[in-house]
Amino acid sequence: MFSAFVTLALVATNVYGTQHLDRNLAYRSPFSNDPQASHNTKNIQARHIQHARRQTVDAGSFTDEHYPTFYGGDFSNSPFVRNGGINFTHSGLQCTGDPFDTSVLLWTRALPISEGPTPDESVPVCVAFKISRSPTLSGRIIDSGEAFTTFDVDFTVKVEATGLEPDTKYFFQFSDCTNPKTASPIGTTRTLPSPNTPAHLVNGGKSLTLAVFSCSRYQNGFFNAYGVAAHNTTADLFIHLGDYVRGPSVVDHPSLPQSRFAAIGRMVLGRETATIHDYRLRLNQYRTDVSLVDAHVAGPWITDDHEVSDQAWKAGTADSNDTAIGCSFSPSGACFTDRKLAAVRAYHEWMPIRQVDPNNQLRIWRNFQIGKLVDLTMLDTRQYNRDITDLYYNTVINSLADEKNRSLMGADQEQWLFKTLTESKKRGAIWRIIGQQIVFTQLNFGGFFNVDSWDGYRANRNRILDHLVGGHIDNAVILSGDSHGNWVSDLAHPNDTTRYNPITGAGAVGVEFAGTAVTSTSTFGADTNQSTAEGLSRQLVQANPDLQWSEGFFRGFYTLTVDVHQIKADFFAMRNITIPNLEAFVSASFVVENGANKLKRPVAGGKINAGALKSSVAPREE
Known part of the structure; x- marks a missing residue:
């Protein structure tokens, strides 16, 4: 032997x-x-x-x-x-x-x-x-x-x-x-083109396509979105924005009733993730999904967000916190510091991700210079140095959301982002694409705000928008995940309809593409039907000036096709995730033109196959 x-x-x-x-x-x-x-x-x-x-x-x-x-x-x-x-x-x-x-x-x-x-x-x-x-x-x-x-x-x-x-x-x-x-x-x-490759020669002169995913939850359904991207698109790079695996919290612990998950034979193994064994077991099980295997074999991945647990921040999670009295109360059975190190260790074992800084083992924020066409800047808005978020049992975050010193990124990462964006503009890159985990644009749900997103860190968001404006940094496109819904927006200061016109897009400083989950439950609820979801989407696009399209029923992913002249975003919807299949359709497509800093009008060409556009006259095609 x-x-x-x-x-x-x-x-x-x-x-x-x-x-x-x-x-x-x-x-x-x-x-x-x-x-x-x-x-x-x-x-x-x-x-x-x-x-x-x-x-x-x-x-x-x-x-x-x-x-x-x-x-x-x-x-x-x-x-x-x-x-x-x-x-x-x-x-x-x-x-x-x-x-x-x-x-x-x-x-x-x-x-x-x-x-x-x-x-x-x-x-x-x-x-x-x-x-x-x-x-x-x-x-x-x-x-x-x-x-x-x-x-x-x-x-x-x-x-x-x-x-x-x-x-x-x-x-x-x-x-x-x-x-x-x-x-x-x-x-x-x-490999990527060298940083000095002229933009029109990147990818051999052909458009560069990114497939963008977030939020896979094994017991919710089959990961068909990965398979569709691998087999039915021309993706050159695969980008993952958070929750590659879902370390279940107490609210979705495997020991709780899972009849709707058991029906498709997708029960998770083990307990709530807390130890190195738990995280390895969960990564191991997720990798058994055929579509995920196919997508990994199809090309290189650029990932972020080593998932620790639900609602994680720099010193705890919804059910795992370090305290002066110890951690015996934690349902996960582990103190947060130990749990976080175990999650990071397993993530670096199982994922093809580089160690960015040997003196900073938690750092995964990094930048990829793809010729003079794109700077792809990957952030960590979950684990690195994030101030306390909504932990379900506390409601104090609503009163803290406007605090000036409150940070989602930490000072080091924030200053690095500003420097990276400035240098990208200076070196002559055409597009600045920022990959991160949570919705950037303000979303007002009838007076309720999701403070686990950027709406809980408003001063930090404003500093980024101010840097784009003050630095004359154009062609910024923010990619987001985690929300389990689709959201496409012009980037502007929230509620600022003086400088920003929601109809024409004038005054916008960039664009956000936020994608739905591969399988995780819809932000509108696990049992929401398509009609109800589209009704809620219509309300949301009317109530939020920056939001141009909302869709919350289908699971899926989106692609970005990038060239010198424009970025085209195609949102793919899975027809059925209860069985393995490659059945999908494009729910909507959007264009951002070089130098416009806004979505091209009419938004989505005035035609969508699901969800709701801000324009009430946009027909829905079957």
């Missing part, structure tokens, strides 16, 4: 150290500079070298130590590796993510085949990878290598493929180091 590793580099352990462990980024991120929280690859290497010595030396001469905890280990050049076979789990799934112009992250999971009920935790698994421009990998191999994985990182493998050409499509594959015939399916990825 294990064998001598014949590569010379591994024999010379004193020279090459932990290179095979360090090649697997799952060990190092997100705690590479924190010795108390990171996996120490030297310790893991020593653990496995000790195991190898036990094969030839009387074990009585050694002192057995306990296995390292989840804060403990990493291993590299062990002279013994697993050769009993491995299983590339989740249908051989490979993910790619965070592409740069000359590199991209590759991910897989390689579970050792065990004779017993659980994998042998004492022997590392060695996984090889290769990447090429050839769809069959028969051409020149651009980059290749080997990396170890173990139970310490849930047998995940995350490596960086380097030396790639900008703006190029690639194909890659993982295999068992000890048996190359055991290989994963061939995956597809791509």
